[in-house]
Amino acid sequence: MPNISRGRCLLKLRIAEAKTTQAQLSRRTGYAPQQISNWVNNREKMSYEAAVLCSYVLNCHAEDLYEWHFS
Template sequence: MAKISRGRCRLRYLLARAKTSQAELSRRTGYSRQQISNWVNNREMMSYDAAATVAYALNCQMEDLYELMVLH
C-alpha cells in the first residue's frame, strides 16, 4: 500500500492568492511572524493544530497547505 507524506509547504502561494502578508497571517492566527516565515521557507513543518488554524484563517483545506507525495 502506498503511503502519503507532506512535501513542500504551499503557504507562500496561498498567501499570494489570498493577497495576505505573513504579518497579517501572524495577526490572524497568533503565531509569530518568525514561525510563519519558518513554514513558508520550509524550515519547519506545521503541527496538526497549526495547520488547522492556518487553513481556517486562509479559508482553505489543510490538504492545500502542503504538496502531497506518494511513497511506494
C-alpha cells in the first residue's frame, strides 16, 4: 500500500489566489492571526478541521493547502 505524507503548507499561496490577507482569514475563521502565521510559515500543521474551514473560506479543497508526497 502506498504511503502519503504532508509536505510544505501552501496556505500563503491560496490566500494570495483568493485575493485576501492572513488577517482577513483570521477574522473569517476565528483562528488567531498568530495561528494563521504558524501554518503559513510551516511552524505547525493544520488540523483536518482547520484545513476544511480555511479551504471553505478560500474556496478551494482542503487537499490544496499542502504539498502531498506519495511513496
